[in-house]
Amino acid sequence: MYQPMLFLHWKQIKVVLLPLVVAAFALPLLSIQGLGSWGSFPHETISAYQFTMNSAFWAPVFPALAAVTGITLALSSWNWDHQLHHVYALSLPLRRWQYAALKMGAGTVLALLPAASFWAGAHLAAASVALPAGLNAYPNALTVRFLASIMASYALLFALAAGTVRTTMIVVTGLLAFMLVGGTAGDLLGNHFEAFQRVDVVGTFLRALVSRNGPFEVFSGSWLLIDV
């Protein structure tokens, strides 16, 4: 059952996933451009400061790619079933959680493709530059973070997309309403009452998501390929 499910998911996503796999390979290499790769620049002339600044410049792109990959995997998981109104899926002799678990498993295996590609690209990038003293490359750690970020966004969107369109709309609308009403109400109350000036419900909520022990903590850590 698992193998055909994996094949089905692959068939659905390959057109979109392959560019993401290429991007995952290319991004670490792009991030070291101009840093003396393949000996084109004498590394002595590039300071540790430049290395870290360059790494920091590229740092937000890695989690963005991971998020896009995870979201793409999740949406493609359920796309065909939504199109068929789940009639075919529901006629298969499986509990719904078993079906969802098979789909989740298939997506998880497919997530390894961009992660492996990223790992290869990161290692190649790290090997291509001569690092100044005091700096190190972290291709493995960055790959683990990249994969974990794919999985975090994949899991969230997978759960959201697994529901009916109505459920998804309720959740998304609820979140948007919370942010809009919370933000506006916070501003209004802050303007009129001093006690509310330091209250930021939406900001606190968003920070809680990405802070330590938050579900998306992995997005907020260090995304530097080259660091001290």
Place this chain on the structure above:
Amino acid sequence: MNSAIELSGLGWKADRSFSLRDISLRVPVGSIYGFLGPNGSGKTTTIRMCMGMMKPDHGEIRVLGMDVPRDMPRILAKVGYVPERPHVYPALTVAEQVRYHASFFKPWDEGWARELMERLGLDPTWKISRMSKGETGKLLLLLALSQRPSLLVLDEPTDGLDPVVRRDVLTAVLDYVGETNATVFVSSHLVHELERICDWVGVMDDGALVAELPMQVFKNGIKRIKVAGAPVEPADAPFTILSRDQANGSPAVETWVVRGWQDSMRAWFESSGAVLRDIVDLDLEDGFVELLRSSRPRTPHRS
């Protein structure tokens, strides 16, 4: 287990305009049960409830002696389902879809799947999105039959198909039933189609089951009769009067459409002071139409 499908007191309300009302039916094991009704009468909704895809507001459903929805995976493992519309992944090829489907069903009959593919004229390399409705219908039937199901649930399996494909589909079903004695629950609004193959029939109209009887009784028991001097209120008639009109505008002679007719009932007319002038066999479609007319609120002439 005497019933392949048993519904008792099934009810479901979609909105103000449509609801299923207290449906109780019984599909005997080994029968070919025709589930008749006009479009929008609730056939597909009832079938989806039997398949555990929708939850009734009240009532009980048992399929192959098991409870819906509790035993759903075990039930689905033994049921071949052909939905009303083609519900297969359009980007797959025929072979890929067959392989995918086969992986979920343990008693999958690979040899028969190949034979059916050949018999139904399906090419394994065809992409489903490029197949016609008839070809997709045949693929769905192939998938359902190759599971070797104990029960086949076919929701309008030949709707929109040309006569040749329709015959291929029905022949494949009948061959399977002949070989395995499986039960078939087939819905359709094409009365003639079911007439030839079914041995039981249930008729749905406006969310209610208006009749359930053996096909033979349904076919033979519906007559159009001419009655002279008909009693105003034939309360003790041994048959069901589906409709009652004046014949050719003559108030003395009436045309009745009756259900449950047997020749021995001629005597009733003499005892009630009426004269039976003529008896005409109705074909199934006329009987079906009269049955629907009689079940609708405006013509409630029932004994």
